[in-house]
Amino acid sequence: MPGLAVVVAPDSFKGSASAATVAAAVAEGWRSVRPGDHVAELPLADGGEGTLDAVEAALPDCTRHRLEVPGPDGRPVTASWLMLPDGTAVAELASASGLGLMATPAPYDAHTRGLGRVLADALDAGARRLVVGLGGSASTDGGAGVLTELGARLLDSLGEPVVDGSHGLAATVRVDLSGLRPLPVGGVQIWSDVTAPLLGPGGAASVFGPQKGATPDDVLALERALEGLAVLVDADPSAAGAGAAGGTGFGMLLWGATVVSGAEAVAEIVGLDRLVTAADLVVTGEGRFDEQTAGGKLVSWVASSAHAHDVPVALVAGQVAAGTAGFADVVDTSVLAGGTAGSTADPRRWLVEAGALLAARATARSDGDDPNASSDEDAPGDVGA
CATH class of the missing domain: 3.90.1510.10 (Glycerate kinase, domain 2)
Known part of the structure; x- marks a missing residue:
């Protein structure tokens, strides 16, 4: 699989990790599996913390x-x-x-x-x-x-x-x-x-x-x-x-x-659309993905930008509590950690794991393998590609 251009553009995981920490950890996990990819870290905010x-x-x-x-x-x-x-x-x-x-x-x-x-x-x-x-x-x-x-x-x-x-x-x-x-x-x-x-x-x-x-x-x-x-x-x-x-x-x-x-305002300042246009995959995320996300939260804006440019978008969340239709892949770190308490106690560890899992699945999909073949138990929120 040729090198991919990946943009990691998350919000903060409120109460546990800043957007910069989230972006760096997910990018680290991705690079550990696919070191030849170009991974851009783009921590974002929607008017709130960060x-x-x-x-x-x-x-x-x-x-x-x-x-x-x-x-x-x-x-x-x-x-x-x-x-x-x-x-x-x-x-x-x-x-x-x-x-x-x-x-x-x-x-x-x-x-x-x-x-x-x-x-x-x-x-x-x-x-x-x-x-x-x-x-x-x-x-x-x-x-x-x-x-x-x-x-x-x-x-x-x-x-x-x-x-x-x-x-x-x-x-x-x-x-x-x-x-x-x-x-x-x-x-x-x-x-x-x-x-x-x-x-x-x-x-x-x-x-x-x-x-x-x-x-x-x-x-x-x-x-x-x-x-x-x-x-x-x-x-x-x-x-x-x-x-x-x-x-x-x-x-x-x-x-x-x-x-x-x-x-929208923060995305314009940081040049989100410009980076998304040149990307093969966008990874976004927030602490809790739920019904409020669609009401103007940053993750919904990043996903809309990616879809407008026909770029697949993946989600990493501390907890997934809503439908994830439209995402190419989904990782719930509370599932990886065996519970919300574990994922919030050591968020960086599980965000690195999430980035590595997304990269492994991307490789499996490019090779024609079942992207869930070895990860159903760890990440039941995955929606495939």
Whole structure:
């Protein structure tokens, strides 16, 4: 079989491995079986965790700024933002207000003040345009923390500022936007990995609240608090992306931001289509492949790009919990490791194994062998080629 051009373009495996780690491990496994292939590592993001790293790798002329901000539980954390040569500042919610920064989930108290502090710092540094990656949030505060740090005031029945988080949102009876900082001259763009509205069964509290520690009763309370905010301000809670990052999308829309696909935006910056066009195979992946993947997640965007160029695409996931039609090959690392606990405890080991298995199957297919002949037990998610 002649040498193949392979592009490894995964998202992060949230909570266990960065996109760069995933790409490097899968590529290492592939090269261990097929050393003559050209394997390009292209770690990606869709607005969530790893967005800054993906942009910085693609645009080495940008400058990273670091500052200490209040994390989602109030403890100080070091967050970053990037200044691009054209004056665009790129920020990432996950690094300032992300769930991964919490010692334990706090569905009522977690907030987004940290992200607001990052955006204020970028504006103070002269940013002419803001890009804000939303994803991986710890809170369901409707973006109240961001708005507060940008000059808005959420007031209770006594005219006093409310506390942070959903608890404060529930006590809000008036929102004063008179002190809200103006948009930069080039505007504000949200990079979002979801298209969820603010409210309802597909909204911020119902869909994402449980991921942040919310019980069914908590979800109802979080929903009521978001409903209370929505009736006090002039923004559309049904807008696509309003429910992103616990409703932070809604708060950003209230400020005047616009929403675009984070996966598409990052893919354009890193030149995904150019690399895919020259590839014989694309390998993508994420920690959990499920029904939400099709709703704008990065894996669905990479697969669409590959299919548009008639390039086969393979999937590596920490867990496969949805149909995988359209993929030339699939490896579930939790199956390889004998369970989810094993795959998350040592993700790199099983990602290397996954890359080697994909390469072995590619060789078997080219030789006319059954690609599952020796691997049915290890990877029942394989869908053939």
